[in-house]
Amino acid sequence: MDRKFLLALLSNAVRELDINNQYQCHAFINLRFVCSACGVEIFFNESEEDDYPTPKWCRSAADKAQRTGWFISPPDADGNYDLTAHCPACNAKRGI
Numbered sequence: 798m799d800r801k802f803l804l805a806l807l808s809n810a811v812r813e814l815d816i817n818n819q820y821q822c823h824a825f826i827n828l829r830f831v832c833s834a835c836g837v838e839i840f841f842n843e844s845e846e847d848d849y850p851t852p853k854w855c856r857s858a859a860d861k862a863q864r865t866g867w868f869i870s871p872p873d874a875d876g877n878y879d880l881t882a883h884c885p886a887c888n889a890k891r892g893i
């Protein structure tokens with residue numbers, strides 16, 4: 798893929814996502830949600846539209862992850878992410 802084309806795609810995606818939303822950032826970087834504790838993976842690609850892995854998918858998957866109890870570490874005081882994720886089952890074990 799041409800580098801300029803790739804950069805254009807990435808900059809368009811960034812404009813459509815909320816960089817302050819750790820769920821959207823996690824979806825964009827990982828293209829799935831992966832639990833840091835047990836390793837379970839989920840794509841949240843339930844849409845009939847073939848929108849994976851577009852920014853639209855990132856927003857939709859982020860909403861579903863948040864609604865279903867996934868925990869993504871929020872940014873630190875400097876706005877940096879470690880994007881650690883925990884699935885609902887592991888959150889329950891951790892008492893979150």
Ligand SMILES: [Zn+2]
Pocket residue numbers: 832833834835836837883884885886887888
């Ligand atoms: Zn887990």
